[in-house]
Amino acid sequence: MLKNPMQWIMIVLGSLIYSIGLNAFLIANHLAEGGFVGISVLLLYEFHLPVGATFFILNIPLLVLAWRIFGREFVLKTAVGVVGVSVFSELTKFIQVPTHDQLLAALYAGVVTGIGLGLIFRTGGTTGGADIIARILRHYRGMAMGKTLFTIDVVVICVVIIVIGKQVAMYSLVALFVSSRVIDFVIEGAQNGKALTIISDKHMEIVKEVHEQLERGTTLLQATGGYTGNDRQVVYCVVGREEVVRVQRIVHDVDPTAFVTISNVHEIAGEGFTFGDDPRRRRGFLRSR
Template structure:
């Protein structure tokens, strides 16, 4: 289970932040949400049923099924997320930030709800609902979870178009998109960078210049050309986004014919990214690898 109590705290705080975003920006401006929360919000608009109570009731049968399929650990963590959203969505329903600009409300809602969900997801917990359905379908049918979650959100948004209107549905989609990007940022972390792979006959000269000019570590990977069968040394280096141009310039100056690929990397940790100015580096005890 959770050995670190901070993870439990993150679920509680995440549920609180998500509920504030839900009530203050989405519901206060008559916008919708995706998944089971979106269904609960629609039932609030149509029948005036409390969101927290509806959301919890909708999750009960899914939690029972999930217990039988996935075991107690997953269900306990998910139940914690469901309870937090259910309780806090009722506790914070007095918080409202109405605005005449629904687009602005959607942007704020996406950011706040994304932060809340991101905190919950970082612990390995979920908020149940569509996530449980997606896991069940993947377990029995092998269906990709992303497609299932998207399909459920799409169904809810289509219902929003029919019941409330196209404009609300459009702004709700904006909120969903922003929320998903914020969740990615919360999960992947702020330490984003670029991985550079370089294939060149002058690899040692390139490595030396990267060490000298950027003070970044490099890794040499033994490789064999698939067409020529020639053994080569491939240079692999992770740099900050702002340093990519400098790496490209170094490579071009040394070997204009070098083959270079650049890809995104997330959640970087280690020397040069998260250790800061380690005193051992100043003493020369840490060297680029």
């Protein structure tokens, strides 16, 4: 059983939202999808088979196999997602938003389906199909899940090119790309930014300017040069995405020869980000020992 009842609600809600995006924007505008849903949509276009029933039938042998390999909890979460998409894709067939602009339809489809899948993935659940295959191949062959999922999507899109045409395949790829970005946003949260690691002989001047100009905290890390063997301090600072350029400008003005690396940071929690916006709470910096 799922430990948190809210996870059930998230999976069901995500399945509903995904199904609305599928029917309202993809199917209504004769676009395709990747994975097993994509196969089901193609069968709908060619043979008028219901998407929900086809998707459910395709997943039955995979769920049985996954039960034997991964156990009850994974299959339970996946089964809820599979049943949810199968049922809601039929119940929401009346929701149609046809448009003459397929690019616009692809963008809307990507956003809505991405939100739905993101909610499901946040719980650790899936919608079965290609995801189960990817997990099985990783379990037995050590293959990366991302590569397997990408391969399956490419195969489905290639079939779309043959059966429906290049234009539909192109817009379907746009929808898949947008959906993947929205999924990342839903899973990682809106509170994300950039982390800067700055190596400079003028580290204290940089710290002072960051505190005064951005009112962001910094951390000084004790490090040792691998080549010189000299001890030095490294400045570590986490800022919002819109503040990265300002930090870079500060570093360049203080020390144009400074070594700077920038990396993505997700789910930021703490002073200056989730504890309110009182500047007095962000000015201090920590010394790491």
